[in-house]
Structure formats: structure tokens, C-alpha cells
Amino acid sequence: xxxxxxxxxxxxxxxxxxxxxxxxxxxxxxxxxxxxxxxxxxxxxxxxxxxxxxxxxxxxxxxxxxxxxxxxxxxxxxxxxxxxxxxxxxxxxxxxxxxxxxxxxxxxxxxxxxxxxxxxxxxxxxxxxxxxxxxxxxxxxxxxxxxxxxxxxxxxxxxxxxxx
Numbered sequence: 171x172x173x174x175x176x177x178x179x180x181x182x183x184x185x186x187x188x189x190x191x192x193x194x195x196x197x198x199x200x201x202x203x204x205x206x207x208x209x210x211x212x213x214x215x216x217x218x219x220x221x222x223x224x225x226x227x228x229x230x231x232x233x234x235x236x237x238x239x240x241x242x243x244x245x246x247x248x249x250x251x252x253x254x255x256x257x258x259x260x261x262x263x264x265x266x267x268x269x270x271x272x273x274x275x276x277x278x279x280x281x282x283x284x285x286x287x288x289x290x291x292x293x294x295x296x297x298x299x300x301x302x303x304x305x306x307x308x309x310x311x312x313x314x315x316x317x318x319x320x321x322x323x324x325x326x327x328x329x330x331x332x333x334x
Contacts, residue, residue, distance in 0.1 A: 171290070171292050171304050171306060171312065172207075172292065172294075173200040173201075173203055173204040173207065173292055174197075174200055174204070174289075174290040174292060174306065176275035176276070176277050176279070176306060176310070176312065177277050178193060178196060178197060178200065179289060179290070179306065180277055180278075180279070180280065181193035181196075182194060182197055183280075183281075204292065207294075208223055208224065208293065211293070211294065211295050212224075214295045214299065215293065215295055215301060216301065216319055216320070218319065218320055218321050218322065219293065219301050219303075219319075219320055221322075222262070222293075222320070222322055223293040226260070226322065228253055228255060228260060228288040228291065229288060229289065229290065230255070230287050230288065230289075231253040231254060231255035231260065231287065231288045232253060232254040232255070232285070232286070232287060232288075233252075233253055233286040233287060233288050233307050233308075234252035234253060234254060235251075235252055236249055236250065236251045236252070236270070236272075236313065237249070237250045237252075238250075238269075238270065246265045246266055246267070246318065247266045247269070248263060248264065248265060248266060249263075249264040249266055249270050249315055249317075250262070250263050250264075251263075251264070251305075251313075251315075253288055257326055257327045257328070258324055258325065258326055258327070259324070259325045259327065260322060260323070260324050261322070261323040261324075261325075262320060262321075262322050262323075263320060263321045263322075263323070264303070264315050264317040264319075264320045265317055265318045265319045265320070266315065266316065266317050266318075267300045267316045267317055267318050268316050270313060270314065270315050270316075271312075271313070271314040272311060272312070272313050272314075273311065273312055273314075274310055274311060274312075275306070275310045275311070275312055279309075279310030281308055281309075281310065282308070282309070283309040283310065284309075285308075286307050286308055286309045286311075287307070287308040288305060288307060288308075289306045289307060289308055290305075290306050291303060291304060291305045291306070292304050300316050300317070300318070301316070301317050301318070301320070302314065302315065302316050302317075303315045303317070303320070
């Protein structure tokens with residue numbers, strides 16, 4: 171992640187007020203920088219990726235997992251990522267350009283590894299048109315997906331109404 175780094179996230183959650191204040195200023199600058207970055211790459215993103223990058227906020231959504239189904243006759247593999255925010259399941263399906271990278275962050279991660287939530291994400295695109303989605307999770311994992319295309323599916327969950 172270039173803008174919302176794990177190190178910055180740790181500092182913004184420090185117990186030291188001076189560290190938090192400095193990190194907060196850096197965070198606000200990162201927001202502006204990332205918005206400009208999205209404007210710069212927008213024309214090179216596919217429409218579905220652009221829509222996700224510009225409109226869908228999954229901050230604090232429950233991270234339910236990622237699957238990498240194998241299809242013997244397919245030219246590209248898929249990654250399917252599940253999240254839940256309040257009463258909505260959001261499923262992201264990626265046509266991968268390469269295998270996903272799931273790694274532990276390189277900083278001392280002081281936060282719980284249970285009840286994993288989506289913290290922040292960033293999009294990018296390289297000179298060959300391969301799009302990238304990096305996702306920082308609350309358990310200290312960083313998921314990097316490099317892909318050709320992606321789609322999102324949203325499903326509202328409605329509790330059954332009481333029958334009299």
C-alpha cells in the first residue's frame with residue numbers, strides 16, 4: 171500500500187497523543203493524495219473497477235474469506251472475496267492476472283487477529299493495464315490481487331418477518 175500503509179494505521183491508533191496528531195495529519199494528506207491517484211488512473215481502470223474504487227466503502231465490513239476456485243478449462247483463475255457490512259453481503263469476483271499474494275504486514279501488529287474486518291484498500295494499474303487491489307485487514311494481513319477484470323455482487327439480508 172502506498173497511501174494508507176500499515177505503519178500509518180498503527181501510528182494513528184497509538185496511545186501517544188503527539189504520535190496520533192502527526193499521523194492524523196499524514197492520514198488526511200494521504201486521503202487527498204489517493205483521491206488524486208484515482209483521478210490519474212481512472213481512465214485506465216475497467217468500468218466495474220472504477221465504480222468500486224469510487225463508490226463502495228468496505229471500511230469496517232466483516233471479512234469472511236477468499237476462495238480461489240480452479241477451473242481446468244479456464245485460461246485465467248478466479249478469486250472470490252466475501253465481506254458483510256451490516257445487512258449486506260458484498261462479494262467481489264476477480265479474473266486474476268496472477269496468483270494473489272496474502273502476507274503478514276511488516277510492522278509489529280498490536281491489534282486482534284479475531285473477528286477480521288476490512289480496514290482500507292487501494293487500487294492501482296500498471297503500465298500493461300493490469301489492475302491491482304490491495305486490502306489491509308484488521309488481523310494484520312495484506313491481500314494483493316492483480317487482475318484483468320472484477321465484478322461486485324451485493325445481496326441484502328432480510329430477517330424473516332414474524333408470523334402471527
